[in-house]
Amino acid sequence: MNKTLIRVENLKKWFPLKRGFFASLFGSEVYVRAVDGISFNIYEGEIFGLAGESGSGKTTTGRLILRLIEPTEGKIYFEDTDITNLKSKELKPYRRRMQIIFQDPYESLNPRMTVYDIITEPLRVHKIGEGEEERLELAYKILESVQLIPPEEFLYRFPHELSGGQRQRVAIARALILRPKFIVADEPISMLDMSIRAEILNLMLNLKKEYGLTYLYITHDLATARYICDRIAIMYLGKIVELGSMDSVLENPLHPYTRALLAAVPVPDPDIKIGEIPIKGEIPSPINIPSGCRFHPRCPYAKEICRSKEPELKEIEYQHFVACHLYSNGR
Amino acid sequence: MPLLSVRDLKMFYQVERGFVKAVNDVTFDLNRGEALGIAGESGCGKSSLALTILRILPPNARIMGGSILLEGQDLLKMNEEILRKEVRWKRISIVFQGAMNALNPVFKVGDQIAEAILLHENISKDEALDRARELLKLVGISPSRADNYPHEFSGGMRQRVMIAMALACNPDIVIADEPTTALDVIVQAQILKLLKDLRSKLNLSLILITHDLSIISEICDKVAIMYAGKIVEYGSTHEIFKNPLHPYTQGLISAIPSIRGPKRQLQSIPGTPPDLLNPPPGCPFHPRCPYADSTCKSEIPPVISLGRSRYVMCHKIEEVNER
Numbered sequence: 001m002n003k004t005l006i007r008v009e010n011l012k013k014w015f016p017l018k019r020g021f022f023a024s025l026f027g028s029e030v031y032v033r034a035v036d037g038i039s040f041n042i043y044e045g046e047i048f049g050l051a052g053e054s055g056s057g058k059t060t061t062g063r064l065i066l067r068l069i070e071p072t073e074g075k076i077y078f079e080d081t082d083i084t085n086l087k088s089k090e091l092k093p094y095r096r097r098m099q100i101i102f103q104d105p106y107e108s109l110n111p112r113m114t115v116y117d118i119i120t121e122p123l124r125v126h127k128i129g130e131g132e133e134e135r136l137e138l139a140y141k142i143l144e145s146v147q148l149i150p151p152e153e154f155l156y157r158f159p160h161e162l163s164g165g166q167r168q169r170v171a172i173a174r175a176l177i178l179r180p181k182f183i184v185a186d187e188p189i190s191m192l193d194m195s196i197r198a199e200i201l202n203l204m205l206n207l208k209k210e211y212g213l214t215y216l217y218i219t220h221d222l223a224t225a226r227y228i229c230d231r232i233a234i235m236y237l238g239k240i241v242e243l244g245s246m247d248s249v250l251e252n253p254l255h256p257y258t259r260a261l262l263a264a265v266p267v268p269d270p271d272i273k274i275g276e277i278p279i280k281g282e283i284p285s286p287i288n289i290p291s292g293c294r295f296h297p298r299c300p301y302a303k304e305i306c307r308s309k310e311p312e313l314k315e316i317e318y319q320h321f322v323a324c325h326l327y328s329n330g331r
Numbered sequence: 332m333p334l335l336s337v338r339d340l341k342m343f344y345q346v347e348r349g350f351v352k353a354v355n356d357v358t359f360d361l362n363r364g365e366a367l368g369i370a371g372e373s374g375c376g377k378s379s380l381a382l383t384i385l386r387i388l389p390p391n392a393r394i395m396g397g398s399i400l401l402e403g404q405d406l407l408k409m410n411e412e413i414l415r416k417e418v419r420w421k422r423i424s425i426v427f428q429g430a431m432n433a434l435n436p437v438f439k440v441g442d443q444i445a446e447a448i449l450l451h452e453n454i455s456k457d458e459a460l461d462r463a464r465e466l467l468k469l470v471g472i473s474p475s476r477a478d479n480y481p482h483e484f485s486g487g488m489r490q491r492v493m494i495a496m497a498l499a500c501n502p503d504i505v506i507a508d509e510p511t512t513a514l515d516v517i518v519q520a521q522i523l524k525l526l527k528d529l530r531s532k533l534n535l536s537l538i539l540i541t542h543d544l545s546i547i548s549e550i551c552d553k554v555a556i557m558y559a560g561k562i563v564e565y566g567s568t569h570e571i572f573k574n575p576l577h578p579y580t581q582g583l584i585s586a587i588p589s590i591r592g593p594k595r596q597l598q599s600i601p602g603t604p605p606d607l608l609n610p611p612p613g614c615p616f617h618p619r620c621p622y623a624d625s626t627c628k629s630e631i632p633p634v635i636s637l638g639r640s641r642y643v644m645c646h647k648i649e650e651v652n653e654r
Binding site for chain 1: 590
């Protein structure tokens with residue numbers, strides 16, 4: 001499992017902020033530093049979680065990896081190939097192998113297209129399949145894989161005739177039909193009802209086995225991340241603050257932010273209550289990022305050095321990384 | 332006597348094709364100082380139930396029967412004018428879903444809270460503003476921020492303002508409809524803690540409406556599980572989570588992942604919630620229920636009472652729970 005499929009190096013995405021004409025004449029450009037220098041690997045066959053609160057840059061990271069938006073700085077590798085600067089023609093074979101499932105199945109499917117048109121569109125774009133017959137066959141197969149059974153009952157329906165869970169299955173089928181290796185799943189269940197979430201998570205796990213997939217699972221929900229992820233990175237204001245195996249991060253969270261996040265998750269057991277949340281306030285705007293460690297204004301342990309120097313992501317335990325000055329003395 | 336007692340409440344929406352049976356024979360009690368969680372999936376009628384209790388329904392809503400007794404007085408029989416002046420906000424108030432976006436962007440936050448007070452109480456504007464500042468303090472916001480506009484607050488703080496507004500006239504009951512849905516997990520924890528504190532400080536009764544059972548287990552004493560406009564199971568939070576009896580409740584509980592405890596396989600409930608325009612005959616859950624038989628398909632299950640504050644609506648309760 002240790003073969004690297006995706007590698008990201010010092011990835012940055014700064015969105016320029018639109019300002020008034022005069023403000024832009026005098027004074028420097030202002031940026032939203034959505035992703036601000038992150039590096040990680042995703043191994044083949046694993047589910048890598050990217051978790052954080054809104055505004056932490058997790059969705060932007062997913063889109064950068066797929067080259068749906070252009071990075072400001074940094075490198076993206078897919079199976080050792082640097083795909084950061086590939087032109088659209090050169091990128092096309094890679095596009096086939098990397099797909100995305102969006103958050104909201106009510107928004108991500110074209111309401112005027114039938115299920116058949118939706119799931120075979122990628123085939124037409126990539127000119128796969130000789131004629132409609134072969135495409136129909138592929139469509140049948142993929143609908144069976146996502147358990148929309150029998151396929152003929154779903155093929156010619158429109159999205160509005162489907163439930164939320166069924167729509168998300170169609171979105172998954174659309175991502176899968178090109179037989180990708182890597183799928184970015186951006187909050188794939190957050191818009192779905194509780195009773196249906198488990199179904200989609202289990203489907204994703206089954207498909208992973210059946211198709212040999214690797215996922216980047218973007219979420220704000222650590223409970224579902226625990227259910228499906230092998231490793232997880234916790235993001236805060238465009239930086240990774242902690243990265244490790246799901247179990248080690250859960251059992252032994254190192255970063256004060258990770259600890260607060262974990263402490264804040266409600267547990268579906270009336271005997272376990274949320275304890276004191278050790279941090280105050282809310283995530284600041286990514287326009288005015290605090291100096292030094294960007295978490296220091298909310299951190300109960302902040303020292304002098306935290307205000308001035310940005311901590312680096314360091315391996316503290318085996319394969320468990322944290323960016324925090326509390327661990328700087330080689331503990 | 333319970334503070335609020337809802338009996339056989341029925342509220343349907345009239346649409347071209349018939350009636351959407353959003354609240355269909357709902358019965359529950361709420362005592363003073365108690366927190367009741369109403370859980371269910373989208374479209375099960377839980378928000379409609381809240382609107383019915385306050386009688387703030389759209390024009391096509393029809394209350395078809397039942398009663399809502401607030402200390403013995405039936406709100407459904409009350410004159411609208413008296414209800415508006417004496418009950419709504421003064422006795423029962425509500426924090427709406429996504430409420431933090433309901434603040435008016437062009438008025439100061441303090442003025443908006445004061446407005447709610449002035450509508451119900453005969454006091455001067457200055458007194459109302461003082462009260463607004465106190466309320467802000469109560470929900471953990473510095474009183475000096477009464478002169479700020481909504482855009483100067485973060486999402487979590489705006490939600491606190493909405494809670495302050497709901498408390499403006501010292502109500503006995505606050506209904507919170509998905510109060511934390513749009514919030515991040517740390518902010519959510521802060522708001523839940525605030526609700527808990529306020530409850531004990533003011534001896535408030537709380538009705539918390541949510542699809543997220545974890546939140547209910549966090550702050551509620553009792554739970555009502557709603558499905559297709561009906562409460563299919565009702566009981567103390569402890570009983571519902573530790574010993575769920577209805578197959579739907581069991582399904583819901585085994586579908587939610589937890590960050591603590593042993594990792595287990597999640598089970599999903601097959602199928603989708605029914606269309607309330609044409610709910611299935613008999614037990615509304617039968618098309619998704621693994622135990623359903625011919626009785627379930629034709630007869631509405633009886634309400635089986637198990638002790639003073641626990642009931643379940645199911646034909647097959649013994650079979651489901653023999654294990």
